[in-house]
Amino acid sequence: MKYGHFSDDGKEFVITNVKTPTPWINYIYNANYFATISNNAGGISYYKNPLHGRITRYRINDVPPDRPGKYIYIKDNDTGEIWSLSWQPVGKNPEAYKVAHGFGYTRIDSNIEGIESSVLYFVPLDDNREIWKATIKNNSDKKRRLSIFGYVEFALGHGLIDIINQCDDQHFNRVYFDQKSNSLFATKTYWVTQSSGTQQQENKEWDQWAYFTVNQPAAKYETLRERFIGLYRNENNPEAIETGNLSCKDTDFGNTVGALQTDVELQPGESKDVIFSLGVIQKTEFEQKKNTTPQLFNDVKVVDKALQDVKTRWNDFFDSARTKTPDDEVNTFMNYWIQYQSKVAFDVGRVASFYYWGISRGFGFRDTSQDVIAVTISQPEKAYERILFLARQMFTDGRAYHHFYNDGNGELTKHCDDPLWFILAVTEYIKETGDISILVQEVPFVDRKEGTVLEHLFAVVKFVKNNLAKHNLPVFGRGDWNDTLDYIGGEDGGESVWGAMFYVAMLNRFIELLNHVNIDSTEVEELRNTISESIDQYCWDGEWYIRAFGAKDKRIGSKENKYGKIFINTQSWPVIAELPDQQRLISSLDSAKKYLDSEIGPKICAPAFREIDLNIGLITRCVAGKKENAAVFNHPTTWLIQAECMMGRGNNAFEYFKKLLPNSIDSDIYHAEPYVYSQYITSDEHPTAGKASHSWQTGTAAWMYRISFDYILGVRPTYTGLQIDPAIPSEWKYFVVERIFRGTKYIIEIENPEGVEKGVVSISIDGNRIDGNILPRTNAKECKVKAVMGKENTVDSVSNKKNYDLKLK
Structure with a gap:
């Protein structure tokens, strides 16, 4: 370089x-x-x-x-x-x-x-x-x-x-x-x-x-x-x-x-x-x-x-998760720099940097919840403290401050996604540690002096119920994860299709947790089913899922639009939410590849907006090719990588992963640090294509850390043990993962003699073959695991998917 x-x-x-x-x-x-x-x-x-x-x-x-x-x-x-x-x-x-x-x-x-x-x-x-x-x-x-x-x-x-x-x-x-x-x-x-x-x-x-x-x-x-x-x-x-x-x-x-x-x-x-x-x-x-x-x-x-x-x-900190793959560059990023950036984001937040004064934002509920997943592996006690800190920013009706400060002051902004991220933080902590006692930990709401963490989770379900519009999709409010879709629907309001997928994914997580602790989940399942049915009934556009309903039910993120025909999040999250129509899931990922991908990575949407639309919002005012207006936005690309892994398409997942590595573009073009992720990379819809900005302070690092280990390398925590389920490039024949999980160090060798992208045919621990792909719990200080991948997937893959009955129309 x-x-x-x-x-x-x-x-x-x-x-x-x-x-x-x-x-x-x-x-x-x-x-x-x-x-x-x-x-x-x-x-x-x-x-x-x-x-x-x-x-x-x-x-x-x-x-x-x-x-x-x-x-x-x-x-x-x-x-x-x-x-x-x-x-x-x-x-x-x-x-x-x-x-x-x-x-x-x-x-x-x-x-x-x-x-x-x-x-x-x-x-x-x-x-x-x-x-x-x-x-x-x-x-x-x-x-x-x-x-x-x-x-x-x-x-x-x-x-x-x-x-x-x-x-x-x-x-x-x-x-x-x-x-x-x-x-x-x-x-x-x-x-x-x-x-x-x-x-x-x-x-x-x-x-x-x-x-x-x-x-x-x-x-x-x-x-x-x-x-x-x-x-x-x-x-x-x-x-x-x-x-x-x-x-x-x-x-x-x-x-x-x-x-x-x-x-x-x-x-x-x-x-x-x-x-x-x-x-x-x-x-x-x-x-x-x-x-x-x-x-x-x-x-x-x-x-x-x-x-x-x-x-x-x-x-x-780094000792808890390490790997040795055939790619030295990948090893450097996975073992050190991705983890380092994710920990810095957790500790420092989105405050002072080369780009930000550090005077206006404080903590973000969404950001902070996602940062938690970066430390559950190495510092679960820090995750525990941060979860309780987040719980104190929540109301009994499930709402949460969008931004807040240590002094107790916060701002309610009507974003439709904020409270749901709390489910992510809590479930990841429990999967990693097995510590269900956090659910009965008392922590006050903003508007009530006491409540358990479990009551805070049920408050989120209450928020979901109260925030559904006529299609049984979330009211958009002042944005969802994409803050620049802040006037969807104008004065009449709109509905977030991505928000609906996100709701389903988080409710799936909560249902799984309730089942794990033997609490009835029927009511939550019914709510989840209602939203899921609505997505497939109203939101399919022929090749991909739309992004939102706007004023007078105008479809946004649709082939009928002039700009913003397709958005990345509504192609990855149907997979993460485990929607039932497999052909649609494949078509969504194929459409993201066909219409969004570029030499430097997939765009957040395409084509870029080039006219201001008062019924969509800030995204249409931003210059084309930068920020949320069709830039290569790194954070949502991590979810696309996860989705490709979940569908067994390891080659696609790894291709996206490699494109987004910070040193993959010449520094005279890229400008930002080549050792940490930036928020976005200018896309080919702008003359400065390849230029990155807003480095360090992005949720990209936390997600890339977890997705690289959990889904590409395929060693991820569940409530009952570590699951082995890689989705790798077919050219990899062998790699090793060292993972400390609940006090045991697992040295996991994974062989891929047939050059497959996904599929495990056998797993043994210390020479003893096991059934299934979840490693049983042990009190041993160290275990040696050998997994063999192959075309004949003879090991049952464990999934959080529920086989609920959807009445598609």
Whole structure:
């Protein structure tokens, strides 16, 4: 690749060209402290919440981009030369340069003017700080006198106010240098806490002190941006570094910064570690900790141990699901980078990034529910906590906040799909763990003080009953999974066909759970049957299923339409919902392949809308070929992959999987990071086809993680054990899956001597053949499993499908 490559072990993405098409970032964080770091040291830092807990400023859509950041400057005091250890912000071209993004850390190596440097950025597991460890070595043949400057720009407290009312907000900033602790301390005397930024605010101060410190004596410091940068300049040529005149003055207003200068002398071949720390201390503990906390990571051995702890934590996460397939690229993504991105999305949410300020969305009920499936395998306790958190956002009538914050504030938007995702999260957790006790766990509703998780699930069924329109399909409301179909039906309202399929799929899950715990499911089955009958009675269009009914029963996603004739979700979800007409399911998948697929992946719909339609909504206002208007939208393609696997079409499934790998398109076209998924890729309906956007923060990763292991590799959890049911490319003859399930490590070898896409003829455990394709539960620490695939499928495949009687018309 032109800009970089994976390391030999697959655990780092190494960037070798400084001028990446966009900033390529990484996330470094723990449970409370979060930061992003780009290949040029740009990024944001915040404590707990990017809306209320900003520490540093980051300007979205700025020129130049990716500023400000976490910068370390060097000045040669003999020559006057100035550069940064990252290529930006100074922009001095290095003789050698390499950036390695790893799991929870980033390392930037460079060689400029005979000075070799390596700066490591990471956040320790249990400390509210980020560490910048810079190792600086003199590779020249003479003594070097250097000044080293660490620099951050503060944005203390509320992120929105820092943007829209900075002129007033700056009057509450306070920054001072403390000689005893060798640290700058920064806080705010007035803290806006309401999410909306309303003038009705509490009379309180920010509850944190931020600190910026260095393990070497600080020779000088600066606290005000104008004094450090200078007028009509930016971060690439700070006046204070150029002149050497850092003011050493505290400040009580303005655009506050933290700048620390330390001076070193290096003999030829000598190196020195300079460690900067940026963190926060609770105000209630400040007097007690201010002289000790900043210095806790001043020692190199302590820093190295903390980094190793971060690496160990991530290795433990990856250990629960691993594979060795014939495709090394697939192994790298499945074993590491897909899992890594899915865990980052779970921990960070859809908040601060290169694309988002992190000030408007909070948690999404739909997003958060789907993120849960990424951690049930490795961290079920985290999934458990998140499920209870989701339950607290639900009402007794089954509605749920579409978006919400930790402070209890939420927004009801009338999306027709939100509550149903709760069923997905709960059933996946129980299938993985076997823990049915969660069903009786008490957790309040928004409008009632108590209720069990099971009662929350039945509330979802109540929501379904109350949200059906005249065709017994869901009322569209302000959207379903596709938020841009927000005015389907205009004032008269519309009905979501995908929503109906989704309802059936989730009700199937709930019915299976009820049967597992011996609770009568008759009422739920009848509701499921009613919706399923309506789909097949009203929604077939000849070759595929339509997307919706609009105003006056206009069919949307139909061959009779000029634009948006076919949508991807209503071709995959009939299979996932296990609708009964097999020929229609095959035709739907064939139609998706024929009308939606392209060289870079299947489009979310086709053809793109090119005229505004007030009775459809935002999708028709978006430029053709981007976002929901006929882009290659990665998230729904994961469901198409699952559907192809369920129908036994492993070649098609794997073809889609490979097309969507982030490094499958040339980076000069793709632009976004080639090691994580983006939300979408511009399709061939736009001149910039192949360009990706909105990386990292997408549900694609969680689904691709689970679908790749559960359906392509075919090792997935059920209530009674692990099921073996691969759907692979026919060219694969052999692969291995290692899977930890309920305390047992299963080493599963799968042979495919006849080159089939699906079908298992035999399974043995530790040499003993078993009946069926579900591995029986065991107390053993490790089991060796051998499965053989073949054309004569002699192992009964277990399915969640119910043989209910549908009266088709």
